[in-house]
Amino acid sequence: MAGVRVASAAGPGSDTLASALEAQRERLLPCVHCGFCLPACPTYERLGDENDSPRGRLHLMQAVVDGRLDAASDAFHTHIDRCLGCRACEPVCPSGVEYGTLLELAREAAARARPPALPTRLLLSVMGSRTARSPFFVGGRMLRATGLASLGARILPSEGVLGTGRLGLAMLAASADGTDRIRRARPAGGAHASPLAEGTSPDTTPADPESPNVPSSPSDPPSSAFSAGRRARVGLLEGCVQKGLFERINAATARTLRFNGYDVVPVPMGDCCGALHAHGGDLDGARRLAQRNMDAFERADVDLVVTNAAGCGAAMKEYGTLFDSDADLADRAGAFARRVRDVSELLEEAGPRPGAEVPCTLAYDHPCHLQHAQGLAHAPLAVLGAVPGTEVRVIEGADECCGGAGIYGITHPDLGGRIGRDKVAAVRAAAGDAACTPNPGCMMQIGAGLRLEGARADVVHPVEILDESYRKAGYYE
Amino acid sequence: MSVPLSSKTVRDLRSIVGAAHVITDPDRLLAYESDGLTQYRAAPSAAVLPASSDEVARVVERLHGEGIAIVPRGAGTGLSGGALPSEGAVVLGTARMNRILEVDPDDRLAVVQPGVTNARLTEATRPFDLYYAPDPSSQSTCTLGGNVAENSGGPHCLKYGVTSRYVTGLTVVLAGGRVARLGGSGRVASGGLDLTGLFVGSEGCFGIATAIEVRLLPLPASVRTLLAIFDTMEAAGHAVTGIIGSGLMPAAVEIIDRATIEAVEASVFAAGYPKGVGAALVVEFDGTEAGLDADADRAERCCLEVGAREVRRARSEEERLGLWKGRKKAFGAMGRIAPDLLVQDATVPRTRLPHVLASITEIGKQYELRIANVFHAGDGNLHPNILFDRADPDELERVERASHEIMKLCVDAGGTITGEHGVGIDKRAYMGLVHNETELDMLRRVRGVFDADHLFNPGKVVPDAVETPAEPVGSERASAAHAEAGAP
Ligand SMILES: Cc1cc2nc3c(=O)[nH]c(=O)nc-3n(C[C@H](O)[C@H](O)[C@H](O)COP(=O)(O)OP(=O)(O)OC[C@H]3O[C@@H](n4cnc5c(N)ncnc54)[C@H](O)[C@@H]3O)c2cc1C
Ligand code: SF4
Ligand code: SF4
Numbered sequence: 035m036a037g038v039r040v041a042s043a044a045g046p047g048s049d050t051l052a053s054a055l056e057a058q059r060e061r062l063l064p065c066v067h068c069g070f071c072l073p074a075c076p077t078y079e080r081l082g083d084e085n086d087s088p089r090g091r092l093h094l095m096q097a098v099v100d101g102r103l104d105a106a107s108d109a110f111h112t113h114i115d116r117c118l119g120c121r122a123c124e125p126v127c128p129s130g131v132e133y134g135t136l137l138e139l140a141r142e143a144a145a146r147a148r149p150p151a152l153p154t155r156l157l158l159s160v161m162g163s164r165t166a167r168s169p170f171f172v173g174g175r176m177l178r179a180t181g182l183a184s185l186g187a188r189i190l191p192s193e194g195v196l197g198t199g200r201l202g203l204a205m206l207a208a209s210a211d212g213t214d215r216i217r218r219a220r221p222a223g224g225a226h227a228s229p230l231a232e233g234t235s236p237d238t239t240p241a242d243p244e245s246p247n248v249p250s251s252p253s254d255p256p257s258s259a260f261s262a263g264r265r266a267r268v269g270l271l272e273g274c275v276q277k278g279l280f281e282r283i284n285a286a287t288a289r290t291l292r293f294n295g296y297d298v299v300p301v302p303m304g305d306c307c308g309a310l311h312a313h314g315g316d317l318d319g320a321r322r323l324a325q326r327n328m329d330a331f332e333r334a335d336v337d338l339v340v341t342n343a344a345g346c347g348a349a350m351k352e353y354g355t356l357f358d359s360d361a362d363l364a365d366r367a368g369a370f371a372r373r374v375r376d377v378s379e380l381l382e383e384a385g386p387r388p389g390a391e392v393p394c395t396l397a398y399d400h401p402c403h404l405q406h407a408q409g410l411a412h413a414p415l416a417v418l419g420a421v422p423g424t425e426v427r428v429i430e431g432a433d434e435c436c437g438g439a440g441i442y443g444i445t446h447p448d449l450g451g452r453i454g455r456d457k458v459a460a461v462r463a464a465a466g467d468a469a470c471t472p473n474p475g476c477m478m479q480i481g482a483g484l485r486l487e488g489a490r491a492d493v494v495h496p497v498e499i500l501d502e503s504y505r506k507a508g509y510y511e
Numbered sequence: 512m513s514v515p516l517s518s519k520t521v522r523d524l525r526s527i528v529g530a531a532h533v534i535t536d537p538d539r540l541l542a543y544e545s546d547g548l549t550q551y552r553a554a555p556s557a558a559v560l561p562a563s564s565d566e567v568a569r570v571v572e573r574l575h576g577e578g579i580a581i582v583p584r585g586a587g588t589g590l591s592g593g594a595l596p597s598e599g600a601v602v603l604g605t606a607r608m609n610r611i612l613e614v615d616p617d618d619r620l621a622v623v624q625p626g627v628t629n630a631r632l633t634e635a636t637r638p639f640d641l642y643y644a645p646d647p648s649s650q651s652t653c654t655l656g657g658n659v660a661e662n663s664g665g666p667h668c669l670k671y672g673v674t675s676r677y678v679t680g681l682t683v684v685l686a687g688g689r690v691a692r693l694g695g696s697g698r699v700a701s702g703g704l705d706l707t708g709l710f711v712g713s714e715g716c717f718g719i720a721t722a723i724e725v726r727l728l729p730l731p732a733s734v735r736t737l738l739a740i741f742d743t744m745e746a747a748g749h750a751v752t753g754i755i756g757s758g759l760m761p762a763a764v765e766i767i768d769r770a771t772i773e774a775v776e777a778s779v780f781a782a783g784y785p786k787g788v789g790a791a792l793v794v795e796f797d798g799t800e801a802g803l804d805a806d807a808d809r810a811e812r813c814c815l816e817v818g819a820r821e822v823r824r825a826r827s828e829e830e831r832l833g834l835w836k837g838r839k840k841a842f843g844a845m846g847r848i849a850p851d852l853l854v855q856d857a858t859v860p861r862t863r864l865p866h867v868l869a870s871i872t873e874i875g876k877q878y879e880l881r882i883a884n885v886f887h888a889g890d891g892n893l894h895p896n897i898l899f900d901r902a903d904p905d906e907l908e909r910v911e912r913a914s915h916e917i918m919k920l921c922v923d924a925g926g927t928i929t930g931e932h933g934v935g936i937d938k939r940a941y942m943g944l945v946h947n948e949t950e951l952d953m954l955r956r957v958r959g960v961f962d963a964d965h966l967f968n969p970g971k972v973v974p975d976a977v978e979t980p981a982e983p984v985g986s987e988r989a990s991a992a993h994a995e996a997g998a999p
Contacts, residue, residue, distance in 0.1 A: 066846035067549045069588045069652045073628055082560050082606030082626075083534065083542075084587065090542040097541050109538035126651070128843025130778075 059099060061136055064129040065092045071123035071133075076435050076453050077116055085113045088123035088133055095140050106147035114140045116449065118442055119313050120402035120435035125409070134348075134407060135355050138312045138320075145315030157441060158314050161274045161306050162323060171278025174206055178279075183207040187485055198444050201482060205443075208481025209279040212468050212492035213502055216394045265295040265384060268375075269336035271327070273346055273474075274306035280342075280474050286501035287342045287377050293504055294384035298340075303330035307341070309349035312356065324353050325363070328370050339370070342377045342497060344473035348407035350374040376404060377497055378413035378472060386416070389503030391423035396494070397466035399457065399480065400432045401473035414472045417496045421503040426470070429460040436471075438479030458483035468492035470499070516557050516601070520577060524559055527569045532560040532607065543602045546587040546594040547649075548937060550853065550901075555582065555596035562607045564682055564690070564721035571719065572688025574601055580969050583715040585626065585657030588649045590854050591935030593661065593714050597969045603719060605656050611635050612722065619727045620679065620696075625656025625720050632725070641727040644671040647931070648839065655723050662712035664931040666763040666838075667795075669889035671728070673931070675711040680724035683710060683717070686962045695724055709957070714933050715968040717961035731797035734762075735807040736825040738834040739792045739814040740785060744768055746818045747790035748865040751888045753813035754794065755861065759806055763795040764889035765838050768868070771845070771883040771896070775837050778844035782837035785820070792819075792888070793838055841885045842896075849881070849898035853910055855917055859926030861891040867924050871895055874916050878909040892930030893921070918944065934972045942974055 071088040072078050078087035085094065094110050097103035103110055114137070121134045149155065160166045177183040187204035190196045268291060276284055288298045305327055308320035327350070331339050341347045354368030396418065404410045411433075418426050437443060437453030444450075461469045461480060469480050469492065477493045484491040504510060516524075516535065524533045534540060535557045544552040556579070561567045574581055580600040587594050596602055605626035613622040616639035623632055629650040633642045646665035647653055653663070659681070664673040680695030694707035710717055741747040747766055754761060767775075772784050772791060784791060792814065796806045811822045825831035845852050859867050868884060871893075875882035881898040895917055899906045918928050918941050928934070928941045942951060954973045958965075 063850045064846050066842070066852055067545060067547055067587075068649065068842065068846075069547065069586050070649070072586055072652050073631070078606070079609075082532070082604065082609075083539075084558075084604070084606075085534070085539050085542045087542075089587075093542050103538055103541065107538045109536055109541075113539075128780075128840060129846035130780075130843065 061132050062092060062096050062099065065089070065096075065127075065131045066129055067093075068128065070126050070128055071131075074122040074126045076118060076120065076122070076437075077449065080449065080452060085109065086116055088127075091117055091140070092131065092133070092136065095136060098140075098143065104147070105143040110140075111144050111148055114144050116446060118402075118435045118437070118453075121406040122402060122433065122435065125406055132355075135352065138315075138317060141313065141315035142317045143315075150314060151445070154314055154441070154445065158311055158316055158319060161310050162308075162319050164305065167274055167278060167306070174209075174279060177203065178206050178210055184485070187482070192486070197447065201443055201447070201486070204482035204485045205478040206279070208478045208485060208491060208493060209474070211282060212477075212481070212494045213498050215492055216392060216467060216494070216499070217502060264297050265380075266337040267297040267299060267335070268338045268340045268380065269299055269301040269304070269331050269334045271301070271304050271307060271339060271341040271343075271346055271350070273304075273341065273343055274310075275474050276343055276346075280477075280495075283342050283474070283495045283498060286495070286497045287340070289510060290386070290497050290500050290504060291340065291377065291380060293509055294381055294386050296340075296380060296384070299334055299336060301330050301334045301336070303333070305330070307343075307346035307349045308356075309345045312349060317356070320349075321356060321360075324350075324356055324367065328353070328366060331370070331373075337373065338380070339374045340377055340380055341374070342472065342495060343475070344376065344401035344404035344408070345475055347374060347376040348403040351408060376408060376410055376413065376472070378404075378417050379410060381420075381497070381500070382413040382416040386420045386500065388420045388422060389500065389505075389509065390507035392421050392499055392503045392506065393423040394468065394499075395425045395427060395466040396468055396470035396499070397461045397464035398426050398428045398432065399436060399461065399469065399471040399476065400428075401471055401476045402435050404472060405433060414496045417500055418470070421499050424499060424503075427464040427466055429457075429464045431456070431460050436476050436479045436483075438475045443479060443482070454479060454483045455487075458487060458489070462487075462489055468494050470494050470496060472496050516579070520573070520579075521557070523573050524557070524570060527573065528559060528561045528566050532562075534558040534560075543584070543587075543596065543604075546584070546589045546592060548590050548592045548595070548854075548935075549851075551592045551595050551936060553596045553598070555600055555602040558584075558602040558604055560604045560607050564608075564684065567603065567608075567684045567719055567721050568688045568690050570603060570688075571684050571686070575687045575966050578964075578966070580966050581719075582968050583656070583660065583719050585654030585660075586628065586649075586652050588653045589657060589661060589935065590856065590932040591661075591714075591929070591937040593933055593935035593968070593971060594657075595936050597971070600969070605654060605719075608656075608721070614639065614641075614727075616641060618696075619729075620724055621727055622680075622722055622724045623655050625659070625723060626654050629653055629655060629658055636727050637730065639727075640730050642730050643677065643725060644668075644728050645674045645677060648842070655725070656720050659711050659720050659723055660713060660715045661931065661933040664887070664892070666765055666887060667797075669764060669887065670760055670762040670797075675708060677726045678707060678711050678723060679726055681707055681710055681720050682722035683720050685718040686964065686966050690721075691718075710961075712933075713958075713961070714935060714972050716958055716972055718967055731762075731799075733800040733803050734795060734797040734831070735803045736831045736834050737792075737794045737807060737810055737814070738823045738825075739794070739811075739819040740788050740821050740823075741790045741792065741814075741817075741819055742787075743789040744868055745865050747792045748868070748888075749817040750792055750814045750819065751864070752862065753817060754810050755889065757809060757813060759796075759809060759813075761794050761806075761810065761889060762797045763793065764887070765793040766884075766886055766888040767791050767793075767838055767841055768884040770881060771841050771885050772837065774848050774883055774898075775840055775844040778840075778847040780836070780840035780844050780847075782833075782840065784837060788820070791837060793834060838885065841883075845883060845896050845898060850900040850902070851898070853897040853899065853914065854932075855893070855895045855897065855914060856929050856932040857893050857895075857918060857921035857926055858930040859891045859893065859921050859924045861888070863924040863926070864888065864891060864893075867893065867920060867926075870920050871917055874913050874920070878913040880906070880909055880913055882913070887930070890930075891926065894930075915941075936971055939970075939972060939974050942972075 084090040183203045184207035190200035308323035311319035353371040357363040357367040436457040437450045442450045481493040540554040544554045584594040584604045608624035608626040647663045681693045886893045922944045
């Protein structure tokens with residue numbers, strides 16, 4: 035049953051704080067101290083302190099492993115905590131240092147030495163439990179629906195505890211549907227100026243046996259689940275925040291995938307992906323959630339696991355590494371990880387089919403966990419490319435973190451605020467009808483930033499635009 | 512050894528640059544203990560991160576007033592230990608001085624703060640169809656301040672020349688916090704002696720450059736890139752001699768050897784070289800479109816004549832990057848296959864390359880070390896990379912000895928001990944190999960003009976007294992490194 039606790043995956047000696055990191059010595063070694071990662075790092079760019087650079091953080095980790103630095107020290111704690119986890123340092127590293135994995139281990143070492151602040155612990159326990167999550171989000175949706183969230187974001191002071199509340203409410207308000215204005219816009223040409231001349235039925239899509247979606251690892255199930263004319267049988271991760279606040283995007287994901295030939299099955303027992311826990315240093319919590327997801331999706335007998343949240347995709351694609359030192363589960367987790375796809379990958383793979391014109395201009399931002407962690411910069415743009423009339427303007431500095439990084443804005447109001455304001459300025463400079471980014475966390479961060487500056491704050495996910503395009507074209511009727 | 516500063520000094524520094532930008536916590540100073548050469552480490556007494564020329568002057572005045580030495584630091588990518596903290600010194604980092612102050616497309620000049628990265632300067636000038644020519648392989652991250660201090664070069668410096676050719680003016684903060692303006696407004700010398708030229712390459716020992724004026728070049732209209740594959744290094748060497756001897760003027764001529772190719776192919780960066788290849792040569796021509804194809808054809812013939820197995824030519828920018836991949840990824844690939852890497856740097860006359868390379872292979876065999884070579888073949892600048900594991904003290908010892916022999920070999924072949932990475936701490940003991948006592952004395956006295964009391968980067972570049980390079984070198988360095996490796 036779900037919730038089986040994985041006995042300390044770090045193995046014997048995991049009591050020593052550095053042992054988890056120690057086990058990863060191999061991952062630290064490739065760092066040759068070349069500094070190529072420095073200019074990619076948003077915290078180093080703004081603070082200029084080597085301790086706030088990827089190389090500096092790796093140096094601190096190495097010092098802990100070498101026993102020269104205490105994992106409970108203020109230095110280790112502060113600088114590991116101040117990392118956004120955006121992983122912009124990974125693709126630029128000539129040595130291929132797996133920074134993201136090391137960061138999670140460092141966070142775990144730091145958290146064991148010094149438990150994180152109460153709000154962080156509370157948030158993690160709420161997200162990690164279905165029963166606690168549900169009322170939490172009901173409350174959130176009520177604040178959002180009654181307009182209280184957006185009112186609070188307008189009137190609360192920006193400093194102190196109330197400032198934190200203000201940011202939280204602004205993020206909540208920013209989770210609201212941002213497609214309204216776009217829906218209302220009149221197309222320049224005819225309503226059905228769709229280039230879709232043929233093949234509106236998804237069933238005509240031939241199954242491609244060479245498709246990368248077909249599981250190829252021997253430990254994966256046979257591809258018998260592919261019925262003729264269908265692509266793969268996919269299970270959607272409903273997620274925690276998505277299910278709580280972005281149900282509409284989950285629905286749009288299912289609709290657009292179905293229309294592109296995928297067999298989308300519900301996986302009601304799927305859980306939070308565990309990314310927040312892993313980033314927060316609670317690797318055991320992350321493993322627990324990962325196991326629940328493995329159980330649920332395996333039972334649903336799906337070929338692929340799909341998500342519309344960049345952060346969840348990145349985390350699930352690394353389940354193999356999460357269970358690295360657990361011989362019993364490592365293979366199973368690795369096989370699971372190989373089936374994980376972002377929705378944009380599946381849509382791009384399918385074409386995707388074009389719909390009706392949706393005349394609008396979008397200020398597009400790359401989510402770090404899609405671009406840097408999954409190497410997916412093009413796929414979401416391909417999704418938007420299937421929508422006639424939609425102009426995409428990739429904002430200046432789109433490959434830099436928006437400062438959202440989970441709850442970074444709340445835990446690091448100054449630096450998070452600075453990074454967030456730079457992003458908002460770039461979004462505003464692009465002058466779109468709405469901001470667009472394929473990750474709920476970034477949507478809320480950017481939306482909140484716009485709102486706090488009193489700017490128009492519509493933010494959309496690419497699948498929402500594709501969905502709107504299909505709806506307009508009458509494909510769902 | 513780091514010596515804590517007095518609380519009064521710390522307070523004063525904080526009031527100059529802001530509390531967040533003065534680092535004194537010993538745990539936080541660990542990050543400043545090494546540059547790109549991690550064989551050495553020593554924590555500073557503090558690290559200070561000023562944001563302006565004026566702040567630098569005040570920090571220098573304050574610290575030098577107490578006789579505290581200062582070690583300038585840019586991005587810390589240096590490979591000779593130039594930014595390694597000297598004993599008791601304070602590191603002055605330029606990371607916050609990262610503004611481009613001016614781009615003047617008409618006069619083709621730019622003025623930058625020292626912490627601006629080399630690549631960012633080129634990015635900022637590209638809209639004007641201009642660029643900054645010196646292109647160290649570390650250009651995405653190394654700073655102009657570091658480039659000035661090291662007189663850095665890069666693959667394309669074969670045709671375009673190194674940093675000193677491009678720096679036309681400097682604002683420098685000298686010992687005690689005095690400020691001087693050298694050159695400026697496009698003139699290389701400000702009348703009289705070329706002080707700007709003297710400062711370029713001073714490795715942080717003369718003072719701190721706080722504003723740098725450089726010349727920009729128009730972007731070349733076109734480029735042609737070839738990759739030639741050879742069975743032997745010797746054949747590749749002959750090809751280089753042939754190309755240069757035929758009067759061609761390539762922008763870059765780079766070679767990677769068999770060991771490097773094997774490292775690249777074994778790593779995640781596999782560039783798709785055929786198996787069992789002895790050497791790969793990258794040749795690039797740039798300039799106006801007319802004549803480029805003819806040049807590339809001639810270079811290709813030079814390669815084929817001496818037995819190149821195949822010659823590939825890039826037809827798009829993407830393909831061009833593909834051909835460069837093996838060269839550009841070499842450093843990282845080696846990091847993947849060995850725990851530690853010592854990147855050496857030396858220059859020999861181009862014609863002696865085959866002899867020197869063969870001897871380096873011999874040295875590797877003799878000391879049972881893996882040595883891989885990548886180099887700027889066009890100007891004879893070698894980078895032997897010694898792969899090792901510092902956890903093995905015996906191996907470390909052999910690395911030190913092999914290193915020394917390689918240096919001696921290059922000097923004996925008529926070359927010198929550094930091509931572009933500088934002397935720093937690492938090559939200081941080799942200075943006696945290339946300079947006699949009269950020359951060393953001149954170097955000391957020139958340094959004294961700028962910094963009589965050695966308050967900037969003390970102990971670097973020029974050995975204080977006569978050091979016989981033969982024995983002490985290996986053992987001194989080895990034991991210093993041993994102490995570090997064994998340090999808890
Ligand atoms: C992977 C890799 C590839 C490299 N490739 C090349 C190459 O192709 N060509 C090449 O020439 N070098 C190369 N280098 C070496 C290095 O990048 C250069 O020496 C570079 O110029 C150093 O710049 P930095 O900003 O990192 O300076 P640092 O390493 O921080 O400092 C270097 C020296 O400059 C001094 N300094 C720094 N800023 C100032 C200032 N404002 N005023 C006065 N002194 C200052 C320091 O005290 C120190 O002595 C490479 C290094 C790496 C890691
Ligand atoms: S780029 Fe990679 S190898 Fe270089 S310092 Fe950063 S993490 Fe280390
Ligand atoms: S993850 Fe982002 S913030 Fe953290 S070190 Fe890497 S680049 Fe910097």
